[in-house]
Amino acid sequence: MDVKENGGADGGGEDTGGSDVPEIELIIKASTIDGRRKGACLFCQEYFMDLYLLAELKTISLKVTTVDMQKPPPDFRSNFEATPPPILIDGGLAVLENEKIERHIMKNIPGGHNLFVQDKEVATLIENVYSKFKLMLLKKDPPSISTLIAHLTKIDTHLGQKSTRFLTGDTLCCFDCELMPRLQHIRVAGSFFVNGFSIPEGLGNLWKYMGAMYELDAFSQSVPADQDILNHYKLQQGVKVAKHEELETPTYTTSIPN
Numbered sequence: 001m002d003v004k005e006n007g008g009a010d011g012g013g014e015d016t017g018g019s020d021v022p023e024i025e026l027i028i029k030a031s032t033i034d035g036r037r038k039g040a041c042l043f044c045q046e047y048f049m050d051l052y053l054l055a056e057l058k059t060i061s062l063k064v065t066t067v068d069m070q071k072p073p074p075d076f077r078s079n080f081e082a083t084p085p086p087i088l089i090d091g092g093l094a095v096l097e098n099e100k101i102e103r104h105i106m107k108n109i110p111g112g113h114n115l116f117v118q119d120k121e122v123a124t125l126i127e128n129v130y131s132k133f134k135l136m137l138l139k140k141d142p143p144s145i146s147t148l149i150a151h152l153t154k155i156d157t158h159l160g161q162k163s164t165r166f167l168t169g170d171t172l173c174c175f176d177c178e179l180m181p182r183l184q185h186i187r188v189a190g191s192f193f194v195n196g197f198s199i200p201e202g203l204g205n206l207w208k209y210m211g212a213m214y215e216l217d218a219f220s221q222s223v224p225a226d227q228d229i230l231n232h233y234k235l236q237q238g239v240k241v242a243k244h245e246e247l248e249t250p251t252y253t254t255s256i257p258n
Contacts, residue, residue, distance in 0.1 A: 023061045024109060025089040026051055027076075031228045032235060033246055035068035040224040040232035042130075042181050043098050044086045048222035049177035050105055050115055056218070059111035102174075117173045125158055126167070126179045133186045137233065140194050148186070152203060155179075159205035165212050172218065180213045181223070188229045188253055201257040214254040225250030 028044035031037045038044075048064060055062040067076055067085060080087060080094070088095040088104060095104045105112040129151050136144040159167070167175045183199075187210075190197045199206065213219045224232075227248055234240075 021059060021061050022091065022110065023063060024051055024054075025063045025065060027065045027067055027085045027087040027089070029085045030066035030068040031224070032070065032231050033227055035070065036066060037250065038066060038222065038224045038228070040185070040228040041085065042185065043101075045181040045222045045224065046177050047086050047088065047101055047105065049172075049181070049218045050112070050174060051109075052218040052221060053115065053172060053177075054105075054109060054111045057111055060109060115172075115174045115177070117168050117175070119168050119175065122158070122167050122175050125155060126175060126182075129155070129179070129186070130182045133182070133190065136190065136197065137193055142196075145194065145197050148190075148197075149200060152186075152199060152206060156203040156206040159209050166209070172216070176213070177218075180210070180219060183210060184223060184253075185229055185232075188226050189233050192230055193233060207256050211256040214256070220252075220254075223252060226253050227251065 026044075026047060028048060029039035029041040031039045038048075051060065051062050051064075054060045067073070069084060080096070083096050086098070086101060088101045090104065090108065095101050102116075106116040107113070129148075132144075132148045132151050136148045138144075162168075164170050166172055167179065183206075187199055190199075201207070227245060227250055231245065
């Protein structure tokens with residue numbers, strides 16, 4: 001599948017797929033560092049992964065456009081006012097709000113229903129991992145670290161019992177596209193902001209899962225740079241971007257412990 005990337009505040013994009021299938025555009029937040037490359041919005045990456053998988057199956061043609069929300073272009077402001085990405089555009093119809101985008105992918109986009117499997121156990125397993133990560137970033141104390149690691153251990157145990165590549169089987173589903181961007185934020189930002197935190201090397205099933213995800217184009221094409229993930233949380237904490245960060249070559253942490 002051809003991939004073209006040309007992010008920017010003027011509506012640069014990334015195009016995937018052919019011409020005889022529906023064209024779907026996904027507008028995502030641009031980097032808060034350079035305003036062009038992919039930003040660190042979890043929902044943007046989640047829906048990017050969902051749609052990328054469908055583009056790989058050639059059920060859609062996908063165009064991904066980055067928008068610098070610090071300086072949105074006039075046509076973005078006039079079309080969407082203050083609505084932040086992600087925004088999905090399907091045949092001229094703009095779908096705003098995360099739940100509506102999810103429902104639209106599931107019900108209206110060819111092949112989308114196959115991504116949205118029903119699994120209450122997995123849904124429950126992954127739903128609170130990010131809130132526990134945010135609590136750890138806030139408190140930075142041993143109890144909050146232990147709580148997050150205990151939750152990651154539950155995911156590791158599930159993967160071990162399941163003995164499949166992904167959360168519900170050997171093919172990717174919506175839950176994987178939801179969990180893996182959050183795991184990447186936990187990995188990159190957790191160890192940066194919280195002394196004494198890292199995803200334990202002993203969670204072998206979880207690391208094997210992350211390794212499998214790192215090998216997928218759907219993840220590698222959608223993942224933000226480490227610097228953008230860190231800056232996402234620096235901005236939340238009121239820390240300004242240092243000038244040298246704008247000049248840094250983007251890095252992407254995808255190594256797996258032996």
